[in-house]
Amino acid sequence: MVLTYTNEIFDINDLNLWYADHHALKSIHFPIIKKEVTAIIGPSGCGKSTFIKTLNLMIKMVPNVKMSGEINYNGKNILNSKMDLVELRKNVGMVFQKGNPFPQSIFDNVAYGPRIHGITKRKHLEEIVIKALMDVALWDEVKDRLNAPALGLSGGQQQRLCIARALATKPDVILMDEPTSALDPISTLAIEELILELKEKYTIVIVTHNMQQAARVSDKTAFFLMGELIELDETSKIFSKPEDERTEGYITGRFG
Amino acid sequence: MNAKVADRVATGVFIVIAFIIVSVLIGLFSFILYHGFQHVSLKFLTTPSSNMSAGGGIRDQLFNSFYVLFITMLITVPLGVGGGVYMAEYARPGRITNIIRSCIEVLASLPSIVIGLFGLLMFVTLTGWGYTILGGALALTVFNLPVMVRVTEDAIHSVPRDLKEASLALGITHWHTIKTILLPSAFPTILTGGILAAGRVFGEAAALLFTAGLSTPRLDYTDWNPFSQISPLNIFRPAETLAVHIWSINTQGLIPDVDAVSNGSAAVLILSVLLFNLLARWIGSLIHKKVTATK
Structure with missing residues (x-):
């Protein structure tokens, strides 16, 4: 199961992670290809959320975390202590389980990142906000009320706003940690369609509990179990003839 | 049952x-x-108090109460909010942090007369200032600071963790996240804490007896030079506040209309606290609405 590619944006080698004494990720090797959607599936507690949080080092917020190995992002190992977190997270955006807009206006939410990263001209900010909102297909719904509070939007709209907020800092990778688990089927569909559009321009890594979702949106699928990467392959292959019997057991619903 | x-x-x-x-x-x-x-009138509010004869007002005491409050909050709020941010965001959880937290709680529960005596030693005698507004404000800070720190810490802890994560994940630094996300979200709770602290300052007598004193020099309200001895803005002058005034005329007053003056003062004191509360909440909600874009 060794895959080699030339257009990798992330190249993860022998990544190990411990929460105090608990070995949560075990020697992970994982290439992530540019402008593809990579889905990560696996039962609860398998390490999939932990893994996605290592890619922008949000995992460092958890106390007592230790890591070893390499996470190469565009050829640079981000586990190197000299890594600039601000720069990394500008380029590797993240969308969370529940839409978590700031208690500010819709405009301010999207403008938040660029504004603090130094863009002050109103005109320029407006361009960024409009473009980000158009990219997530929210512009038509909110263009008349950009100054209304973001918390007044519906759950699905809030989640799309959060994606727009992540897009506004001009990342090249977007990490999504179960982005639709709190949404109704129609909003979920909207987000899935959005993912398919966004992959034209962005690399997307999505953690999901929903195997149909992984099958619908992703190019590659990775199956995690007990902190190990069991299988990583073309999505069509994982869901038709997986090589490992544990993968097969999981996707056919025998456990998990 | x-x-x-x-x-x-x-x-x-x-x-x-x-x-x-x-x-x-x-x-x-x-x-x-x-x-x-029955005793409150415009004249009551605008005449200086009298030591011997009837008909004195509470002009200076009322001003002093607000001025001491202002100076105290000027010191307490930045220190208290800063301390709360430190406790919530920077202090590593562990024994030392817990010891600091216990110390803060003990400080908050000290009897105010003890703080008054401490203030007398520290801010009156040791500094050589004598009875001053600044000394009084510092003594009040001693027992308001812990409240402010605790309220700020709790307020920041109660901001949903996702908001902080969302901000950090956008590549925003810890300090900018505190400044632009955590503090604005915690603002209503911090404001409530500030109002409670202010109410305590307004009603406090014991801690001010030995620090801000029982007298007020003759003041000239047209003199706005804060270094002038007769300016009301001078922070190095003694100042009897309204609460202290009520205590002092009742215990050692020589005026014939003690009851009238102290009843009137009590009513003004209560109304001032009420007005201050409403005003602070109104301004607070205006600020909060502006920040959160709610109408």
């Missing part, structure tokens, strides 16, 4: 308790206001 009856009894008990609280409050308010308002 079955569960339904127990539920009805519990409901009844709580209604009675609520009724008792409300009637105590209304009774107290109407008693003080009824007795006080």
Whole structure:
């Protein structure tokens, strides 16, 4: 199961992670290809959320975390202590389980990142906000009320706003940690369609509990179990003839 | 007793308790206001107090109360909010942090007369300032600071963790996240804490007896030079506040109209606290609305 590619944006080698004494990720090797959607599936507690949080080092917020190995992002190992977190997270955006807009206006939410990263001209900010909102297909719904509070939007709209907020800092990778688990089927569909559009321009890594979702949106699928990467392959292959019997057991619903 | 009856009894008990609280409050308010308002007039509010003869007002005491409050909050709020941010965001959880937190709680529960005596030693004698507004404000800071720190810490802890994560994940630094996300979200709670602290300052007498003193020099309200001895803005002058005034005329007053003056002062004191509360909340909600874009 060794895959080699030339257009990798992330190249993860022998990544190990411990929460105090608990070995949560075990020697992970994982290439992530540019402008593809990579889905990560696996039962609860398998390490999939932990893994996605290592890619922008949000995992460092958890106390007592230790890591070893390499996470190469565009050829640079981000586990190197000299890594600039601000720069990394500008380029590797993240969308969370529940839409978590700031208690500010819709405009301010999207403008938040660029504004603090130094863009002050109103005109320029407006361009960024409009473009980000158009990219997530929210512009038509909110263009008349950009100054209304973001918390007044519906759950699905809030989640799309959060994606727009992540897009506004001009990342090249977007990490999504179960982005639709709190949404109704129609909003979920909207987000899935959005993912398919966004992959034209962005690399997307999505953690999901929903195997149909992984099958619908992703190019590659990775199956995690007990902190190990069991299988990583073309999505069509994982869901038709997986090589490992544990993968097969999981996707056919025998456990998990 | 079955569960339904127990539920009805519990409901009844709580209604009675609520009724008792409300009637105590209304009774107290109407008693003080009824007795006080007979003596409150524009003249009462704008004449200086008198030591011997009847007909003195509370002009200087009223001003002093607000001024001491202002100076105290000027010191307390930045220090308290800063300390709270440190405790919530920077202090590593562990023994030392817990010891600091216990110390803060002990400090908050010190009797104010003890703080007054401490203030006398520190801010009056040791510094050689004598009785001053600044000394009083510093003594009040000693017992308001812990409240402010604790309230700020709790307020920041109660901001949903996702907001902080969302901000950090956008590549925003820790400090900018605190400044632009955590503090604005925690603002209403911090404001409530500030108002409670301010109320305590306004009503405090014991801690000010030995620090800000029992007298006020002759003041000239047209003199705005804060270094002038007769300027009301001078922070190195003694200042008797309204609460201290009520205490002092009742214990050692020589004026014939002690009852009238102290009832009137009590009414003004209560109303001032009330007005200050409402004003602070109104301004607070304006700021909060502006930040959160809610109408």
